[in-house]
């Protein structure tokens with residue numbers, strides 16, 4: 033699954049693959065990071081080399097937090113199971129997304145340190 037976001041290899045900030053990047057790709061083949069100004073090859077972005085998004089441990093975290101929250105709400109409160117599940121997985125998806133973001137940043141920093 034292709035990610036809709038990618039990380040700048042230099043400052044590890046996360047960006048969206050929006051229309052601007054796609055248009056730039058056709059004209060200049062590279063974009064500069066709006067944050068640190070480093071040059072990013074558009075082919076790398078489109079190939080997915082710099083993808084960010086949900087990491088495998090992010091998915092696991094989402095599943096665990098979602099199930100725990102759902103079970104907790106069912107036990108402690110008299111919510112309908114679908115209400116608890118809905119809120120639980122929205123919440124856990126949000127948490128997992130943030131988790132994944134920081135994990136990608138860590139990965140990017142580690143890759144950078146190896147050079």
Ligand SMILES: [Zn+2]
Nearest residue numbers: 040043065068
């Ligand atoms: Zn940057």
